Amino acid sequence: MPPSSVRVRFAPSPTGALHIGGARTALFNWLFARHHGGTFVLRVEDTDQTRLQEGSVEGILDGLRWLGLTWDEGPDIGGDAGPYYQSERLEIYRDRLNQLAAADLAYPCYCTPDELAVRREEARAAGRAPRYDGRCRDLSPAERERRAAGGRRPVLRLRVPGDGETLVDDHIRGRVVFAHADLDDFIIAKADGFPTYNFACAVDDASMGITHCIRAEEHLSNTPKQLLVYRALGATPPRFAHVPMILAPDRSKLSKRHGATSVQEFRAEGFLPAGLVNYLTLLGWSPEGGEEMLPVARMVEQFTLERVGKNAAVYDVKKLRWLNGRYLREMTAAELVRAALPFLARRGFLPGAPSPAQLALLERAVPLLRERADTLDELAQGAAWFFQRPESYDPKGAAKHFADRAEARARLGLLAQSLEAVAAPWIHADLEAAYTALSTEQGVSRGALIHPTRLAVTGLTVGPGLFELMEALGSDEVLARLEAARRWLAREA
RNA sequence: GGCCCCAUGGUCUAGUGGCCUAGGACAUCACCCUUUCAAGGUGGAAACCCGGGUUCGAAUCCCGGUGGGGUCACCA
Numbered sequence: 001m002p003p004s005s006v007r008v009r010f011a012p013s014p015t016g017a018l019h020i021g022g023a024r025t026a027l028f029n030w031l032f033a034r035h036h037g038g039t040f041v042l043r044v045e046d047t048d049q050t051r052l053q054e055g056s057v058e059g060i061l062d063g064l065r066w067l068g069l070t071w072d073e074g075p076d077i078g079g080d081a082g083p084y085y086q087s088e089r090l091e092i093y094r095d096r097l098n099q100l101a102a103a104d105l106a107y108p109c110y111c112t113p114d115e116l117a118v119r120r121e122e123a124r125a126a127g128r129a130p131r132y133d134g135r136c137r138d139l140s141p142a143e144r145e146r147r148a149a150g151g152r153r154p155v156l157r158l159r160v161p162g163d164g165e166t167l168v169d170d171h172i173r174g175r176v177v178f179a180h181a182d183l184d185d186f187i188i189a190k191a192d193g194f195p196t197y198n199f200a201c202a203v204d205d206a207s208m209g210i211t212h213c214i215r216a217e218e219h220l221s222n223t224p225k226q227l228l229v230y231r232a233l234g235a236t237p238p239r240f241a242h243v244p245m246i247l248a249p250d251r252s253k254l255s256k257r258h259g260a261t262s263v264q265e266f267r268a269e270g271f272l273p274a275g276l277v278n279y280l281t282l283l284g285w286s287p288e289g290g291e292e293m294l295p296v297a298r299m300v301e302q303f304t305l306e307r308v309g310k311n312a313a314v315y316d317v318k319k320l321r322w323l324n325g326r327y328l329r330e331m332t333a334a335e336l337v338r339a340a341l342p343f344l345a346r347r348g349f350l351p352g353a354p355s356p357a358q359l360a361l362l363e364r365a366v367p368l369l370r371e372r373a374d375t376l377d378e379l380a381q382g383a384a385w386f387f388q389r390p391e392s393y394d395p396k397g398a399a400k401h402f403a404d405r406a407e408a409r410a411r412l413g414l415l416a417q418s419l420e421a422v423a424a425p426w427i428h429a430d431l432e433a434a435y436t437a438l439s440t441e442q443g444v445s446r447g448a449l450i451h452p453t454r455l456a457v458t459g460l461t462v463g464p465g466l467f468e469l470m471e472a473l474g475s476d477e478v479l480a481r482l483e484a485a486r487r488w489l490a491r492e493a
Numbered sequence: 494g495g496c497c498c499c500a501u502g503g504u505c506u507a508g509u510g511g512c513c514u515a516g517g518a519c520a521u522c523a524c525c526c527u528u529u530c531a532a533g534g535u536g537g538a539a540a541c542c543c544g545g546g547u548u549c550g551a552a553u554c555c556c557g558g559u560g561g562g563g564u565c566a567c568c569a
Contacts, residue, residue, distance in 0.1 A: 013569045048568055113567060120566085129495050130565065155567050173498065182496050182565090190567040197569045221497055221564040244499080244562095251561060279505095282518090286506055292518050309506075312562060316504045319519040329532080372531040382531095397529095435528090450528040462530035 006038025007211045010064075010071070011201070013045040014056035017262035018063035020315070021216060021246045021254060024280045028243055029214045030069045031281070031303040041208060042074030044085045045201070047194045063263035067273050068296065081208040086200050093195040096203050096233060097156055097188065105232040106188060108154035109136035110147040131184035132157070156189035158199075158228060166224040171212070171241035171305050178224035186225055202226040206235035214305070217242045217312070241305050244284045245312040254315065270343055270376030272331075275324030283313040293326060325374035336366045336379070343380035349387040361386075364472040368464035382463070386473065389481055390459025393488070397461035401452040405493040408452055409486050414438065415453055416482045424475040428467035435467075456485035 010026040012018070018026075033040035042064070044057055061076060073079025083089055100106035109132075120130040137159070139147075148154070160183050168176045188199035195203065205213055220242045230237040248258040260266050266276055278294060286309070287294060287302045294302070331339070337359065344350040350358060365386045366379070373379035393402065402408045418438050422430050439446045454466050457478055463469060470478050 011569090015569075045569060051568065109567095116567085124494080127494065131495095153567095168497095170498095176497070178497075184565090187567055192567080194567085196567070201569085216563095217498065218563055219569090222569090224497095242498085247562075249504080253562085282505060284505090286517095288507095290507060290517050292505095311499050311506095313506090314504060316519070319505065322519055325532090432528095445528095447528055454529070460529090464530085466528060 005211060006033060006036040007041060007209050008033050008038065008214055009041035009043050009205070009208065009210050010069075011043040011045050011204075011215075012060050013048070013051070014060065015048075015051045015053050016056055017264050018060045019254070019262055020266070020276075020280065022060075023063065023067060023069075023263050023276075024246060024283060025214065025216055025243065026064060026069050027067070027277060027280050028285070028303075028308070030071075031299055032212065032214060032305065033072075034300040035303045038211075039072045040070070041079070041081065041210070042071040042084060043204060043208070044075050044087075045197065046085055046087045047197065047200050049087075049192070049194065059264060063267075066267060067263065067277055086195075086204065089200075089204065090193070092207060093189070093200060093203055094193070097195070097199075100158070100188070100232055101156060103232075104159070106156045106158050107137060107139070107185075108144060109157045109185075109187070110139075110144075110152045110154050111136060112152070129182070132186070134185055137185060153191040155187045155191050157185040158188050158225075158232060160185050160228055166227050168220070168223045168227065168240060170220070170223075171239055172308055172310060173220070173242060176220065176223075178221075183224060183228075188229065198222055198225045199229055202229035202235070202237070203233070205238055206230060206233065210238045212241060213238045214241045214243060217245050241308070243308055244310060246283055247312050247314045249314055249316070251312075251314060259317070270378065270380070271320070271324050272327045272339070272376070275320065275327045278327070279320040279323050282319075283315065284309050293323065321374040328370050328373060328376070328379070331370075333363050333366050336370060337362050340366065340376050340379050340383075343376045344383060344387075347380050347384075349380065349383060361472075368468050368472060371464070385458035385460060385463060385469075389484060390457075393455055393459050393485075394461050397451075397455045400461075401455050402489060402492075405489045409489040409493075411449070411452060412456055412482055412486050412489070414442070415449060416479060416486075419475070419479065419482070422475070426471045426475050426478075428465075428471040431467045431470055453482075457481045 008029040010022075010029050012022055012026075030040050032038070042061075046052060046057075057075065061074075064071070071077070073081060073084065075084040078084070097106065101108075116132070119133065123130045136154075136157070144154075161180050163180060165177050165179045168178065170176055186198060187196050189195055204210075223240055223242075227237055246254060248254045250258075254261050260269055263276070267273075274296070277296065278299075281294070281299050281303075282292065285303070285307055287298070288307065289302075291298075328336070340362075341350070341352075341354070344362070345352045350362070354362070365383060369379050369382050369386075373382055415438070418434050419431070422434050435446055435449050439449055442449075450466050451461070454463065454469075455461060457466075457470065457473070473481075
């Protein structure tokens with residue numbers, strides 16, 4: 001793909017974790033940039049000093065990296081359009097602010113937040129739109145001076161034309177018209193001198209040469225304001241594309257009470273970056289061929305804004321799990337071992353730094369385990385029998401397969417005997433042959449041998465194929481567990 | 494409440510006036526496979542929000558209604 005002039009950005013505010021909605025927005029921007037051979041810029045929108053959260057930027061960058069969404073310019077790597085923290089771009093805003101004030105395109109407003117809040121409430125109560133009433137709009141220089149002398153720090157408001165309208169030509173939604181009458185003179189600089197979102201965003205997108213602004217739909221109604229800023233500044237706006245929101249299963253905005261919402265949480269639950277990325281891609285976008293599972297390269301190749309839908313998508317963890325499970329099953333045993341290690345350690349099955357022998361053991365178990373796991377944590381969970389001997393036997397299973405204690409004990413003894421005759425290291429085919437022979441010899445079904453064994457060895461009634469399981473565990477361990485089960489049966493009899 | 498966006502099965506979606514007896518995927522149900530559980534395979538049930546237009550013909554275009562969402566901060 002030839003390099004192009006496409007420049008897009010993801011501009012998170014460091015007030016928390018990387019939310020899946022934000023991750024999806026970042027992903028679409030990234031996909032768009034990569035598809036067009038353009039540039040993906042990361043910019044930190046930290047103009048609200050009161051809402052900064054310790055470690056948030058690191059968390060967000062980390063989440064993005066984990067997902068594989070690499071950026072070409074950003075806070076940590078710099079770039080020609082820097083700095084990439086808005087808090088470091090104050091001189092730029094100051095300059096533009098002065099420019100607008102000098103041209104009387106913006107004016108100082110001395111109303112306090114409290115006064116504004118009161119008036120807003122009054123308006124709301126009276127059924128009127130809670131908009132700024134413009135009382136500082138035409139203050140004379142003398143009046144301004146008087147208020148300033150009174151100790152009031154003004155904010156700066158953009159002078160919005162009272163009539164006319166602003167057209168947003170959205171790449172996804174088409175032409176959306178906003179009447180200026182519905183807008184008010186919004187604040188572009190706070191009393192502390194920091195710019196507000198609508199101003200900083202426009203200034204930065206313009207000065208950073210952003211060509212396409214791809215963001216969540218919640219920003220659509222901000223767009224006319226930003227367009228007004230561009231106009232006042234005499235700058236050319238980017239092309240806008242507002243992607244649909246991601247909603248919770250009850251169609252409300254996604255929040256904590258809906259379970260995992262941040263990328264970090266999904267990561268901690270054992271989801272794979274490939275699974276999450278693939279799922280997120282399918283939320284609001286669909287490939288031409290309709291395939292569900294796409295490697296990143298294919299997404300990049302296929303991604304266009306034309307195929308982004310308009311309706312909000314309800315996030316469905318079931319499908320995420322299904323996709324994740326498919327990616328899990330596509331990994332090699334070695335990759336899976338490495339990925340599962342932290343989860344195994346967290347459950348106390350393995351030390352954080354396992355020995356080569358433990359690793360080798362694990363590599364034998366993982367192919368068995370992954371067939372019934374959709375996440376890394378589920379895989380770890382399913383590995384319990386592998387690392388620890390059963391402390392008890394599943395009650396329902398015991399009621400069925402250990403009903404007659406004496407008989408079960410005898411049968412397990414018989415089983416142990418014939419297993420001892422199988423040459424170590426065990427191969428599952430040999431084990432199966434031994435079971436088949438014994439079942440013929442004893443005149444019982446294979447199941448009558450298999451089920452009690454499984455219960456004795458794992459304590460469970462469900463799990464991987466018994467013979468593969470025993471092969472992975474090894475003769476010493478299996479025999480020891482069989483013996484332990486017989487002792488238990490003797491005790492319980 | 495004002496403004497704005499949206500509307501295909503439970504969920505994600507394909508569909509851009511005839512190819513639609515509306516396709517795919519997840520979930521669900523049944524069956525098959527089978528030593529259990531999964532995985533896998535096969536099959537089933539399941540949708541164009543409603544009402545008006547336009548048109549020979551509408552899921553597709555227009556209008557209205559309804560419903561959902563977003564936004565109206567010195568947050569982003």
